Amino acid sequence: MTRISDEALLERSQHGEYAASAELIVRYTPVVLYYAERYCYLGLEKEDLMQEGMIALLSAIRTYRGDRGAAFRTYASRCISNGLAKVAASQLRARNIPLALTAPLDEAGNVSAPSQDEPEEIVIRQEQSRDRSHRMKAELSEYELACLQLLLDGCSYAQIAGRLGRTVKSVDRALGRARQKLRRALAEPV
Template sequence: MTDIKTRSDNDLITLRKNEDAINELIIRYKPVVEAIAVKYINSPLEKEDLVQEGMIGLLAAINSYKKEKGASFGTYARRCINNSIQSALKKVSRLKDIPQSSLVSLEEDYFDDVVHLSAEDEYLAKESVSTLNSVLYEELSSFENEVLRLYIMGCKYNEIAEKLDRNTKAIDNAIQRIRKKLDGVAF
């Protein structure tokens, strides 16, 4: 059997199921990837990231090359490498245009609109809720609790007054008392 290093690109492509053939193509084309990546050196991505994206393009070329299409493997690989790098750059520039307020922290994992907390965060959240419950129970009157519940639900002062059969001044006073009582609570 002929040494893998002496085989042509087309021979190696026909052997692409063989790990040694793929490795040889990667070794041969890594300088090509680096040369293409250098063209984009003034982009938002660092050189290592550009090379990584180019290597992804090279692997895609190795897996999808068809000799029957007419282009040589080298030409096809260069096109795939370039396209992969350009796609990564487009993605980065799109992310740059996203308003900061719409970004989600990496520390929060959202799945089906449910926030999954770490055990520590979950414990702290339960402690905060427990503290809030006891403050609401101990510090607020039943009237103030009812005003707060309706206020949190989005009711306006006049709606709360109507539902509780009180005037709006009584509701405003209750909300001011609630704010003062909750202002000193540490969570």
């Protein structure tokens, strides 16, 4: 049995053939998994990242144009990577909202009265956040930290390279080193 090319599947998919879309999704699920796992070290849920990555893949299938010169694999990988970077940045920004501005919900989803130990929890979370921040600064070089911050702000590798006056390959290596260092640092007990 011969394998149908991605481009042939894309054409069928863009003309409404659901089986072609399903085949592309099956083929590119490992790519989504690869990029989703790259953000798990930040404490984000793998399942949530997979869903967001699949949404980015579906968008890539819908919007791909072969006349622009890029192979679909390249285009899909970039869409998935950028989509997950934006989600990660958004999630991490949301985590920085002061807890004093949030209201606890009861099991029914209604705003509940704050518990008496809430101030303690706030202090503990703030201390944990400060500790993680100090560990990151201690583990990462200035360049790695700058690359990571720009990535979390939603910049692509090319944008980071442009802002820092480096090559995309240099940015990729710096972020790879940062990931390894953070995995080790966050896995170690305080």
